[in-house]
Amino acid sequence: MSFSSWPELADVIEHKRFEIALKHVKDGSRDPSFDDESLQKSFFSQCPQLNLLSVTSCSVSRISTEIQLCTNLTSIAFSHNKLTDLPDVFGSLKKLKFLDVSHNELTALPASLKTLTKLESLIVNNNKLTIQGIPELSALGQLHVFDVSHNNLAALPPTLDSTKISSIDAANNCLTELPDEFEKLAGVLRExxxxxxxxxxLPTVVGKMHRLKVLDLSNNEFRDTRFQRLTNDKRSKVPAVLNYVEKNGRKKNNEKTETTAVEPEKVDPAESAVLVRTxxxxxxxxxxxxxxxxRPYLVCCVLNNVDLSDGDNFKKFIQVQTKLHASLCENRTTAAVGTHRMGSFQLPVTFMALPRQDLYIRALNKKTSVSGNELMESLLRDAELARKRSKRSTIDPLYRYLHIVRDDPVLACLVDAQQVVISLPPITNSDPTKLTVDTTSIWVEVSSAQSLEICKKVMDELVVESLKIFPGLAIDQVRVVxxxxxxxxxxxxxxxxxxxxNRVKSSGNENV
Structure with a gap:
């Protein structure tokens, strides 16, 4: 099989690369198209080492069953295509953690999805799915993110009971009620x-989901007109909505209709609120x-009162970033998070783009500064050498995201007041600004080429998770102009x- 029309595929085969990312290939622009069975069969059979397979906005209408040969896949993305079904071969992809088939024409998901016990993110929004087309999901015990919005669901899957799920998006469907079994998610659901x-x-069990930080119930048909107004009011706080549901929601058959009132503990709102300096x-x-x-979109803030001297705290904070990169950031393709030790760089910061040959950075865990071109080349070279030595897919973590910007002539970067590059999203931060055990304040950045909304969504989740790790957390507001x-x-x-x-005006020079 010739890959003359697909140099990207030929490159992966020749160099035994672990990632392939195709995007915006116009329908009819290549012969054969990616739909060609022989093309896919030949490619998949020669690339069992693949970790990441991303084919987005390429007018793909079918996926060959030969994909089952790529047993090392951990991430698959076929969003914004023309898929009407998926091959029922996911039982062979035991390592899969991320699956995005959003924005297609799917009416059902294959039964073999239920075998993906390591799956963390299932993104199937903007299809034509019905509840009959969703298989049993009870075995997906590692699932964190489930996005089934913009479909034709009349109900949510009753078997969705992962003990780790933090986000469910079922907006823009035909849901009429939630099952009482939803109570299983009360202790874990965040969004x-x-x-x-x-x-x-709504059942009263929703009111008991006190870990919820994001709750959107707007534009429904609630019979309780007061509740309808509450859910449609953008100023309504999540605790107020939850409290109303717990008191006035649909009760289970075995649930008492009357409860003994308990005097709530009086807490000073100013003391319980998170301090934000502006x-x-x-x-x-x-x-x-x-x-x-x-890469036009950027959101930043500073997290204060951080304690990383506790090794467990340090590990948890890094895990938060790792999970966000795998879920909301879709393996850094939609957004990327960067963190820096305050005091290790000079304020103010500039967000700019530089030609690769003019950009110099000392990348994370590297000893010397190199140009953008040299960094790309060294990562490719080191990954190839590591692959040949170990004969396995252990490669430099920086290389895993190189495909996102590998062909870009200019790269986005954050530069401090001394013109030192401190961040090269979505690839790496600088080594001199990395977090250490004595870090007490962290500069956090979230950047994206897609939208400001995803930046804020990621930052919200990072801050919420950080509050669990650092109870006394305070935030400095950052403006991007x-x-x-x-x-x-x-x-x-x-x-x-x-x-x-609790917002207060800054006195001025705490972070200089």
Whole structure:
């Protein structure tokens, strides 16, 4: 089989690479198309080492069953295509952790999905799925993210009971109610989006989901008009909605209708709220026009009162970033998180794009500064040498994301006041600014080429998870500006829904 029309595939085969990312290949622009059975069969049979397979916006209408030969796959993305079904061969892909087949024309998911016991993210939004087309999901014990929004579901899968699931998005469906079995998720669910459905009431178990930080119930058909107004009011806080549901929701058959009132513990709101300092003139990022066409979206903040001297805290904080990169960030293809030790770089910071040959950075865990070109080449070279030595898929972590920007002539970067590059998203941070055990304040950045919304969504989740690790956490607000225009302010008044914030004006130079 010739791959002359597909040099990307030929390169993966020749160099035994572990990732392939195709995007925006127009229908009819190559012969044969990616739909060709012989093409897919030949490619998959020669690439059993693949870890990541991403084919997005390429007008693909079928996936060959030969994909089952790629048993090392951990991430599969076929979003924004024309798929009407998926091959029922997922039983062979035991290592799969991430599956995104959103924005297709699927009416059902294959039964073999239920065997993916390591799956962490299942993204199937914007299809034509019905409840009859979703297999049993009870075995997916590692599932963190389930996005089934914009489909034709009349109900949620009753077997969705992962003990680790943190996010369910079932917006824009035909849901009329939630099952009482939803109670299984009360202790783990952090985000629940059920807006734009046809629900008339909710079970009281939803009111007991006190770990929820994001809850959207707007645009439903609740019979309780007061509750309808509450859910449609964007100013409503999550605790208020949960409290109303717990008191007025649909009760289970064995649930008492009357409860003994308990006097709540009185807490000073200012003491329980997270301190947010605003208006620090040093905490402003200038977005240069050069980055506007490359990676225009950026959200930043500073986390204070952090204690990383406890090794367990350090590990948990890194795990939060890792999980976000695998789930909401879709393996850094939609967004990327960067963290830096405050005091290790000079404020203020500029967000810009530089030609690869003009950009120099001392990448994470590297001893010397190199140009963007040299970094790309060395990562490719080191990964190939490591592969030949070990004959397995253990490669430099930086290399795993190289395919996202490998062909870009200019790269987005954050530069400090001394013109030192401290971040090269989505590839790496700089080694001199990395976190250490004595770090007490962390600069956090989330950047994206797609949208500001995903940046804020990722940052919200990171902050919420950080609050669990660092109970005394305080936040410094950071503004991103382009001339006189504000690009982003975080946290702003609409950020961190469900988290009480106590805003005070900064005295000025704490973080210089």
């Amino acid at each position: 629940l989006r059920l807006n734009d459905n046809k629900m008339q009431e 208006n620090d003139e040093q905490l402003v990022v200038t977005r240069h026009k050069s980055v506007s066409e490359v 382009d001339g006189a225009n504000h690009i982003s302010i975080y946290p702003d008044k609409n950020d961190l829904p469900g988290v009480a914030l």
